[in-house]
Amino acid sequence: MVTIVRELPLPPDEHNLHEAQIRWAREVIVRPLDLQKVRTIAAADVAYESEAGGDRAYAAVVVTDASGSQILDRAIWTGIADSPYTPGRFALREAACLLEAFRLLKTIPDVVLIEGHGRAHPRRFGLACVIGLSLDLPTIGCAKTPLYGVISPLGNRRGDQAEIRDLSGEVLGCALRTQDGVRPVYVSPGYGVDVLSAAAVVLGSCSSYRIPDPQRWAHQHSVKARQKGK
Numbered sequence: 677m678v679t680i681v682r683e684l685p686l687p688p689d690e691h692n693l694h695e696a697q698i699r700w701a702r703e704v705i706v707r708p709l710d711l712q713k714v715r716t717i718a719a720a721d722v723a724y725e726s727e728a729g730g731d732r733a734y735a736a737v738v739v740t741d742a743s744g745s746q747i748l749d750r751a752i753w754t755g756i757a758d759s760p761y762t763p764g765r766f767a768l769r770e771a772a773c774l775l776e777a778f779r780l781l782k783t784i785p786d787v788v789l790i791e792g793h794g795r796a797h798p799r800r801f802g803l804a805c806v807i808g809l810s811l812d813l814p815t816i817g818c819a820k821t822p823l824y825g826v827i828s829p830l831g832n833r834r835g836d837q838a839e840i841r842d843l844s845g846e847v848l849g850c851a852l853r854t855q856d857g858v859r860p861v862y863v864s865p866g867y868g869v870d871v872l873s874a875a876a877v878v879l880g881s882c883s884s885y886r887i888p889d890p891q892r893w894a895h896q897h898s899v900k901a902r903q904k905g906k
Contacts, residue, residue, distance in 0.1 A: 709877070714787050717888075722770050722773050734901035736895075752777065757772070757773060790816065796819075815865075834855050852878060
């Protein structure tokens, strides 16, 4: 079973949140991932529905094989999000819901894909970092839109990459073209991986779509859970 090894409490205000993110970011490990040992990938997603008393969350986690083509395990958690939506605090709010779903998994994945950012974040601590540090599992952020950093020119073919750097020149992630001629995704380490390893996992789990197949499965399951809950 997946266990939460580190609790990251949501600070009460923006100033304390920023300080906590900077402090937690120092604990993020960035290192190459042994891709030969990656046999399972987890991905997670949350769908929301507003109701009296707060936003009801439908958090889904799926575990697939390394190609993303076969679902091996899944878990759904439904509950009220523990805080209202506030810009700048979304990652920790969503992480709390996702972690409840991870607790229900029977399979410990080799790597986790999160729709969101990792170190490509103003304080180097996006949603993928929250999940990775909480679970002590290799975690990758794979987002549909950029959040932070300067992106180098990107080629138009599947597999082309362009570095995402901060103003000091540090590489935080990459823009990755997962299919010829389609918009890129934005990949960054969350925990326990480096940029090259993260890009390899994302590209290897994209069949014929822009988004990695495990993330697509997770999104479908969260939306279905919301539909059933109505």
